[in-house]
Amino acid sequence: MFFMKDNTLPEYYEFFNSVKVISGYKALENIPYELSQLGAKKPIIITDKGIVKAGLIKHVIKSFQGTKITIGAVYDDTPVDSSNVVVDEIAEIYRQKGCDSIIAVGGGSAIDTAKGVNIVISEDSDDLLKLMGNNRLTKPMKPFVVIPTTAGTGSEVTMAAVIANPSKNVKMQFTSALMLPKLAVLDPRMTLSMPxxxxxxxxxxxxxxxxxxxxxxxxxxxxxxxxxxxxxxxxxxxxxxxxxxxxxxxxxxxxxxxxxxxxxxxxxxxxxxxxxxxxxxxxxxxxxxxxxxxxxxxxxxxxxxxxxxxxxxxxxxxxxxxxxxxxxxxxxxxxxxxxxxxxxxxxxxxxxxxxxxxxxxxxxxxxxxxxxxxxxxxxxxxxxxxxxxxxxxxxxxxxxxxxxxxxxx
Amino acid sequence: MKKKKEYREIVPSESWFKSTLVRITLYLLGLGIQEACNLDPRAKKEMEKLPDPFTFSIGIHDGIAATVQKKGGKMKYLRVINEKIQADLELRFKNLEYTYLAMTGRMSTPNLGYHFRQYIKGDLARMMTMIRIMNIAQTLLFPNIIVRFYIKKVPRLTVRTMINRVIAYINIFGLSAFK
Missing domain, CATH: 1.20.1090.10 (Dehydroquinate synthase-like - alpha domain)
Structure with missing residues (x-):
């Protein structure tokens, strides 16, 4: 009675995902329009050196040609394991440049770092540790776009992030439906160079x-x-x-x-x-x-x-x-x-x-x-x-x- | 058509029976966690992994909750209260009905999780530790035939568990008499 009546339908379930998915050729070119629909005019791009070196970031920047959206900054120093230090640094740049939205370009680390930045900015907190764990977040997040460059993590549609805190030697896990990106963009150009x-x-x-x-x-x-x-x-x-x-x-x-x-x-x-x-x-x-x-x-x-x-x-x-x-x-x-x-x-x-x-x-x-x-x-x-x-x-x-x-x- | 003043607010009624039963079982669970950490070496070992001080609260979303606290290396049951608690880790059932079904063994704790009928606030790894402690607490409080409704795998009944169960009953009901 309390779990499944048969093998096909659970007695009770919940399913939630609010991410808009854009998939296909030249999908990146849709991002400026989608950002404008979200009221965003100045995104920050969060990525890593490998993505820049592979020339992938050029595709993203080029997709903004002829639009009224300014790219506030391209942060490309995301390390392999994202940390609160990097998150705070990016949040500082975000505020200084007057950005209003976030674009993550990369694999799990860049995406998790971007989720962390969104938490710090949206919750207006200076300490990620206080917000660690399940369901701690309370405020709506900034417009957030994810462009995955690996085909595996699924982070573009998940509500979790793991960010290290090296000084306290802990891996902070964050889970909240509020963290879901607004948009996931799958463009084949972004995964072509993966070894x-x-x-x-x-x-x-x-x-x-x-x-x-x-x-x-x-x-x-x-x-x-x-x-x-x-x-x-x-x-x-x-x-x-x-x-x-x-x-x-x-x-x-x-x-x-x-x-x-x-x-x-x-x-x-x-x-x-x-x-x-x-x-x-x-x-x-x-x-x-x-x-x-x-x-x-x-x-x-x-x-x-x-x-x-x-x-x-x-x-x-x-x-x-x-x-x-x-x-x-x-x-x-x-x-x-x-x-x-x-x-x-x-x-x-x-x-x-x-x-x-x-x-x-x-x-x-x-x-x-x-x-x-x-x-x-x-x-x-x-x-x-x-x-x-x-x-x-x-x-x-x-x-x-x-x-x-x-x-x- | 109804007049505007005929549209009245509906204040939800109290379910005294369910609230009282949930309050009692939360109270027993809180004491059970305390006793498990005192009596059972497995629970004690799990408790040692938690930071000190550390507060854990289990109850209903926006409703009553039982709170236990680890302080000075000891787990202590605090109380069942109907206030907003700032615990380090919280397990909340989304509705009184779900809590009632869980506390009467008609919906297992794992199933409540699978159905999203409860949520956790705080560190998941610590929740794993608290779940293992609560599983031990429930084996202390209830006979195995009932425990199987609550947890995934019922541990083998040993003489040690039986003795601990008796001591726990004496402590819990002894304490209750003086409260």
């Missing part, structure tokens, strides 16, 4: 978002639609995107896949795989996409083993079986006997990561990604303390988390 290995890792990040969203306890018909669409797009394009990065069609497909997966997981949440990936990244600095790629099959294995412990209404094993359909396609799905489909889904992911390993050297074990054996207990402890574990369909103990990390090592 093969980063393409593979970020794509696997998107796949993990979609798979975890599809089997999580908050899944619902809307998140399912986004998750399966994302998985199908990834299935059809991931290898081409890694092998032929210059193909704009494939790049646009992957950017859409990452966005769709972002829409799915920002409402249906992620579970044990992300909890372990956050821990691995936090302790051993393994890139998030690489960690997810390695841990995804192991996380699913754990869920299959423990599916008997999950509430019956969660249909955990059946949901993993269903993942095989978008993941392998209908023909392959029909070839696999019903009772073997859950393991079939895990095998399909293992085959994919093995293939990516051959093509571009994407690690398939944590030991190949720079994790040292001594750190495994610390990673396991951080895994069970991670917020994502609350959305695991089964309870995961420290010992089980450690076994998972060891199996992936």
């Amino acid at each position: 093969a290995r980063i393409t593979a890792a970020t794509s696997m990040d998107a796949l993990t978002h979609a798979v975890e969203a599809f089997i999580g306890p908050q899944k619902n018909p809307i998140s399912d639609a986004f998750a399966t669409a994302a998985i199908e797009l990834i299935r059809d394009n991931i290898v081409d995107a890694v092998k032929h990065g210059g193909n704009a069609d494939v790049r646009l497909a992957m950017a859409n896949a990452a966005l769709l997966a972002g829409l799915a997981f920002s409402n249906s949440m992620v579970g044990i795989v992300h909890a372990a990936a956050h821990a691995t990244g936090g302790i051993c600095h393994v890139p998030h996409g690489v960690a997810n790629s390695i841990l995804l099959p192991h996380g699913l294995d754990l869920y299959i083993r423990k599916s008997g412990e999950a509430k019956k209404a969660l249909h955990l094993k059946q949901n993993i079986e269903k993942v095989l359909l978008p993941l392998a396609g209908p023909e392959q799905y029909m070839k696999v006997p019903a009772r073997e489909r859950a393991q079939g889904a895990v095998k399909a992911i293992r085959d994919l990561t093995a293939n990516l390993n051959k093509i571009c050297g994407l690690p398939v074990r944590l030991s190949q990604a720079g994790v040292i054996e001594n750190s495994l207990p610390e990673i396991a402890q951080a895994t069970i303390n991670d917020g994502a574990i609350a959305f695991s369909p089964v309870e995961v103990s420290y010992e089980e988390a450690l076994a998972l990390i060891k199996a992936a090592f």
Whole structure:
């Protein structure tokens, strides 16, 4: 009575996302019009040196030609891990230049930094620490546009950001629906230059978002639609995107896949795989996409083993079986006997990561990604303390988390 | 057509039964958290991870809440109050009805989260610690047959848990008698 009546419709669910999505060729050229509709006249662009060096920022600046919107400043010193120091510095520039809106151009770090700047400006606070955590924000944010240059994080449609505070040695997590951007712009030009290995890792990040969203306890018909669409797009394009990065069609497909997966997981949440990936990244600095790629099959294995412990209404094993359909396609799905489909889904992911390993050297074990054996207990402890574990369909103990990390090592 | 003065404000009525029951269960939960941190080594270990001082509050959005505070290395139940509390970490049910269903074991705490019928204010990692402490507190307060409605996985019943349960009952109801 209190969870799901059957496997297709939850007894109760909520879905929210207010981001306007613009996707396609010359999509950037729409930004000035959209900003004017939001009443903005002077945006600040937040990006990093890599984006400028790759010539991507030129496309963005060029899109403002012939308009009445002035670019207040281009901040291109965003570091790999965004911090409150950088956020405060950018907020100062924003105020000095009289900016009224924010455009983030980049991957997770630039986007999270921009979200942090928006919090500081909109809440008029000088201390991000006070606003850390869930639902602490109260004021409407400034117009905020995100142009992702990687196809993986889905940050352009999510309501969370992680910003480091080096002096206090904490990673501050912010979650609030108020942080959602007003606009996400997917333009194939912005992901064309991404190297093969980063393409593979970020794509696997998107796949993990979609798979975890599809089997999580908050899944619902809307998140399912986004998750399966994302998985199908990834299935059809991931290898081409890694092998032929210059193909704009494939790049646009992957950017859409990452966005769709972002829409799915920002409402249906992620579970044990992300909890372990956050821990691995936090302790051993393994890139998030690489960690997810390695841990995804192991996380699913754990869920299959423990599916008997999950509430019956969660249909955990059946949901993993269903993942095989978008993941392998209908023909392959029909070839696999019903009772073997859950393991079939895990095998399909293992085959994919093995293939990516051959093509571009994407690690398939944590030991190949720079994790040292001594750190495994610390990673396991951080895994069970991670917020994502609350959305695991089964309870995961420290010992089980450690076994998972060891199996992936 | 109605006259303008016929349009009246509707002030929502109180649900005394549900409010009272929720107040009692929040009170028991608050004391349960305190007792779990005193008696159970697993809860004690979890509590040690929290900063000192640290305040946690659980209750209804814009309504009553039970507050516990870690101070000087000890977890102490403060009280159930009907005021805005500035806690370091808050778990809030969005409506009295949801709280009532949760407190009567008719909607599990994980399900409330999955359904967005509750929200968290504060650090999620600390919430994980508090959830583990609350799970232990609930195993102290209630028999396993009831606990399974509240938490994802019911721990194995040990002699130690039984003894702790008895001590907790004595402490809680002993304390209640003198309040």
